[in-house]
Amino acid sequence: MSKSIRFLFALAIAFSLSGALSFAQSGEAVYKAKCQSCHGAAGVPNPGIAKIMGVKPITAAAVKTTSEAEMIKATANGMGKMQPFKGKISDAEIKSSVQYFRSLAK
Numbered sequence: 001m002s003k004s005i006r007f008l009f010a011l012a013i014a015f016s017l018s019g020a021l022s023f024a025q026s027g028e029a030v031y032k033a034k035c036q037s038c039h040g041a042a043g044v045p046n047p048g049i050a051k052i053m054g055v056k057p058i059t060a061a062a063v064k065t066t067s068e069a070e071m072i073k074a075t076a077n078g079m080g081k082m083q084p085f086k087g088k089i090s091d092a093e094i095k096s097s098v099q100y101f102r103s104l105a106k
């Protein structure tokens, strides 16, 4: 009896996890949909955007030394001409898109 309950419990967790994963978009998908227009496909904005919006490339020293937590805060609350994303996309999507953005520095 207890064994089958444990099995059902594990099954329920597995289902809820896979549901959560397929619901949240991957960092790459969020980045391409919501961030790429300003930050560029490779984390480097095109020169026009960089000039008008003041977007810095991921390779800039000041951006490279910014921690993941600070980037999540900047994305959630807005920075310069970037609108706050909090409430527009989920916290998990903010985090995963920031992680994807950071991965472009390598």
Ligand code: HEC
Binding pocket: 030, 031, 034, 035, 036, 037, 038, 039, 053, 054, 055, 056, 057, 063, 066, 071, 072, 074, 075, 079, 080, 081, 082, 083, 085, 094, 097, 098, 101
């Ligand atoms: C409308 C253009 C625009 C969009 C869309 C945009 N950003 Fe930004 N982003 C900016 C600007 C402008 C800054 C401020 C640059 C500065 O002042 O140094 C910035 C700053 C940042 C920073 C802080 C580090 C830095 O570059 O100075 C991060 C991290 C960041 N954006 C991530 C994101 C993510 C993740 C998304 C998508 C969810 C996103 N941005 C979408 C324009 C944009």
